[in-house]
Amino acid sequence: MSDVLYHDRIVALAKSRAGAGRLTAPTASARRDNPLCGDRVTMDVRLDEQGHMTELGHEVRGCALCQASAVALAARAQGRAKSDLDALRREIEAVLSGTADGEGDFAAFAPVRAYRSRHDCVILPFEALKAALNGG
């Protein structure tokens, strides 16, 4: 039922738009589209000399799950080494597959587990950030 999927925390994350907007001088950027639904995510990231993600920005033309995911990802990635993205990706995939609860706001995506067609909505911001860190 949609009440379960769109619980208060997911809706709050999506509506918060925390970290939304493009960065003025990102170190790297990438846009990724979901060709099946037309959703589009652009992720900007600024890296320091040690390769830490010091600032992230995101622009989402997508559903509430995609917006919430971008907000949660940007918050969790902030200050982490770029090499940590793989671990964050594995964590959200584990939440979606039901093999882990997830930390912090990643746990809010647990109800998406039952909606296979919506998993890509959650993953798209991760794809965009990975593409940015890999050079676009």
Added chain:
Amino acid sequence: MSFDVASLRRQFPILARSVNGTVLHYLDNGASAQTPNAVLDAVRTYETTARANVLRGVHALAEAATEAYENARADVARFLGVADDEVIFTGGCTASINLVAQSYGSLLKPGDEIVSSVLEHHSNIVPWYQLAQRAGLKLRPLPVTDDGRIDVSALPSVVNDRTRLISVAHVSNVTGAVADVAAVVAAARAVGAKVMLDGAQRAPHGPVDLPALGVDFYAFAGHKAYGPNGIGVLWGRKALLEAMPPFMGGGSMIGSVTFEHITWAPPPRRFEAGTPPIGPAIGLGAACRWMMDLDWTAVGSHEMGLTQRLMDGLADVKSARLIGPSGLQGRLPVVSFVLDNVHPHDTAQILDSFGVAVRAGHHCAQPLMDRFDVAGTTRACIAPYNDNSDVDALLAGVREAVRRFA
């Protein structure tokens, strides 16, 4: 004659199931319509009494299968008002359009032009784009008006003496607008071009009078017209089909075969290589018979009454905007809308919790989404078996989506 929707609904077993603990309100008919007992029974009869390959067998089952298969072709021909041997069974509407792009397209020369439109389904853009890339042709789109119609006033500036084919949707799969076919045909004839219609969204709303439309090719899908999946139809004028080479080789489509020389069977067999989708074709024949048995004046009035109810209800939702014609003139019951600050997927997901099945997204019409500057729309398509409760459930779901997200 009044239309008894309750009686019609009883012919569709799936409508008795519940979804998410509530009644199923199936409004995703534009993607796939539901199937009546008449179709299910026809397929089951074939599978249980006549399952065999068609054409070459001489045993009783093969004879029965061939008879049922060719009778289905005749049913489709009657549905379209054309001759049996001009009807080709394909794997679907997309396959039909690709067949023309591959076969008729192979007769075109570099510099020739194909005209399509901005509101087309990708299946009526991509095959022409591929052909243009392959053969050095130019693909030119007709623009779309603010109310979601093909802008036929642009025909004189888009169609010219290099135009060889105009291929457009008979009815838009997003806006529901019915194309001004007469204007398209007149523009094509003035330069000697052919016209193809993608009838995927038109065929589910009753028999098509192809001789009156005056086009050259027509395609539609079985699964959108109450038939099975995996079956589609291409109709083409006989003289055109006879001049076209086969696009797929295999059994059944040949006259004779040696390693030195092969001749082709006449149409339609020339374009039906290999074992055809026999059961689905028989099912589609039954679907066409089922549609031809309905009183489409009454059904059309029922469908458009529901369309009006839906559009009136959406007009009461402040953040709702219709993408397509605002009235009933020149449209069929395909209704797309957007809600401010609510993504179509979220709308559709909320609607699902109300038992309402709709489609959300770009509907394989990205150029049209760009034209209206939207990421996607939510689309409800009304079929003869829908009733007021389906529309009212959708409107209740829309109000909840707005309450939750806007």
